[in-house]
Amino acid sequence: MQRTYSCNGRWRWNKAISVTATLEGFDIFSQQIGVRRQIGYCPQFDALFERMTVREHLELFATIKGVPRSDVGALVAEKIHQLNLADFENKLAGSLSGGKKRKLSTIHVGRHRWHLHNMEKHEDLCSRVGIMVDGCLRCYGSVQHFKSRFGDGLVFDAKLDPPTADELEYLLQHVIGDGNTVVTPTELEDKCRAFGSVELAQRVMVSYPTGCSLAAAIERAEAFCSWCVEETRFNALKDFLLQALGADGVVVLERQNDFCHFKVRGEVKLSKMLALVEDAKPTMRIREYSVS
Numbered sequence: 001m002q003r004t005y006s007c008n009g010r011w012r013w014n015k016a017i018s019v020t021a022t023l024e025g026f027d028i029f030s031q032q033i034g035v036r037r038q039i040g041y042c043p044q045f046d047a048l049f050e051r052m053t054v055r056e057h058l059e060l061f062a063t064i065k066g067v068p069r070s071d072v073g074a075l076v077a078e079k080i081h082q083l084n085l086a087d088f089e090n091k092l093a094g095s096l097s098g099g100k101k102r103k104l105s106t107i108h109v110g111r112h113r114w115h116l117h118n119m120e121k122h123e124d125l126c127s128r129v130g131i132m133v134d135g136c137l138r139c140y141g142s143v144q145h146f147k148s149r150f151g152d153g154l155v156f157d158a159k160l161d162p163p164t165a166d167e168l169e170y171l172l173q174h175v176i177g178d179g180n181t182v183v184t185p186t187e188l189e190d191k192c193r194a195f196g197s198v199e200l201a202q203r204v205m206v207s208y209p210t211g212c213s214l215a216a217a218i219e220r221a222e223a224f225c226s227w228c229v230e231e232t233r234f235n236a237l238k239d240f241l242l243q244a245l246g247a248d249g250v251v252v253l254e255r256q257n258d259f260c261h262f263k264v265r266g267e268v269k270l271s272k273m274l275a276l277v278e279d280a281k282p283t284m285r286i287r288e289y290s291v292s
């Protein structure tokens with residue numbers, strides 16, 4: 001993948017001076033149509049419609065790109081499967097995490113067959129990395145060199161334990177009760193209060209990353225109980241980190257179900273962070289984690 005300025009140069013959005021280039025044999029100045037047929041261009045910022053679902057986006061762009069109506073369904077299903085978006089195909093784009101939004105944007109611009117590596121994990125593929133600014137190479141070196149010289153804190157990713165069958169059975173009996181199998185929107189606050197955390201009801205909204213699925217209509221009681229457990233475990237982990245690292249020492253960057261992504265600010269040593277998480281792993285119900 002190219003940085004933004006280089007891509008803009010290939011698309012002639014930034015005018016090149018005294019240079020030329022070819023792509024798959026096509027001159028980027030005189031054969032623009034041929035060049036653009038060889039490139040799937042994904043801009044730096046996601047061009048998505050927040051009130052449309054993942055599936056609706058794909059159906060729309062397939063139609064725009066001239067895919068025959070009879071082939072749209074199969075093509076959309078294939079792309080959803082390729083990028084592991086099956087659990088999110090009916091969710092609004094505005095409620096997706098940053099990574100899921102990039103996946104959706106990638107499908108929009110994808111060609112039939114990719115010939116380049118996806119450089120999202122460039123540190124796994126490259127021993128050295130270059131950073132370009134305004135078309136000029138300003139930094140060049142190893143990823144670790146950049147992190148040591150320019151990095152600001154650490155990144156902590158964690159996956160929490162899912163609710164156990166015993167936990168769900170207990171909640172279904174003592175929180176839901178009466179043999180109910182669904183929870184309606186009007187019952188949410190009362191059920192959250194019975195769970196012991198009435199403030200959870202404030203998270204059941206389209207704009208909240210983990211509460212959007214409950215906001216639309218009736219929800220299965222088991223799914224509601226599972227969500228309450230996940231929220232409680234996330235709250236416990238966040239409170240633990242804030243207490244250990246300070247109110248300004250940690251920021252939530254991303255949250256999706258049992259996965260959470262934190263930025264650890266300040267000069268916290270990697271060894272200290274690893275020891276902190278390892279000691280808290282059983283009590284915080286951390287299934288797996290990484291610190292970098």
